[in-house]
Amino acid sequence: MALKKPENMQYEEAIGELETIVTHLEAGELPLEEALKQFERGIALARSNSQKLQKAQQQVSILMHSDNQSPLQEFSES
Numbered sequence: 001m002a003l004k005k006p007e008n009m010q011y012e013e014a015i016g017e018l019e020t021i022v023t024h025l026e027a028g029e030l031p032l033e034e035a036l037k038q039f040e041r042g043i044a045l046a047r048s049n050s051q052k053l054q055k056a057q058q059q060v061s062i063l064m065h066s067d068n069q070s071p072l073q074e075f076s077e078s
Helices: 011-027 032-066
Strands: none
Touching: 011 032
């Protein structure tokens, strides 16, 4: 099965794969070449998710500054 490119993955999907990679690497049972491939994939996933978070932060910032007249209110789940 071909792996998705990190930039084409949902944030949560990439986090899940990254957690799996970390678990495999921490176990220390992978051959060196496979460990390096997994490490490289993990770095790509982490970078892609970092970019997605930065983009989301920018969007929130833009939305918050575009409506200065509306006061912020505490969130209530009820």
